[in-house]
Amino acid sequence: MSAIFRAYGDRIDHTPGAAVSAGQIIVLSSMLGYATDDIAAGRQGSLAIEGIVEVDKENVAFAVGEDVYYDEANGLAFAGSGIYMGKATKAAAADDDTVWVKIVHQEASASGTATGTGTAGD
Helix, strand or coil: CCCCCCCCEEEEEEECCCECCCCCCCEEEEEEEEEEECCCCCCCCCCCCEEEEEEEEEEEECCCCCCCEEEECCCECCCCEEEEEEEEECCCCCCEEEEEEEEECCCCCCCHHHHHHHCCCC
């Protein structure tokens, strides 16, 4: 089997059904990315799928290295389970508005399915 290099892997192409604003987090099954630029509806743009992002969060504290999840309905990071975002890279007190998160994608289980519970969305 041979391989052909296509990209470095820190971004993926994305064509949203509705306009996407820069900074918006997009959930694609169990993977998420964030738009670094505005993307018009029906136009191809790109989502960053690696990096450290500062995101709004629920009223909960995070320690460095703690798992962070994403509440797609409310657009907030939280502790618990659901759509996995990654690891907190900066401690955040409960009354802080944001948390810094290193985007980390969950590995697939032995059956080949992702272990997250995310749903597709624009």
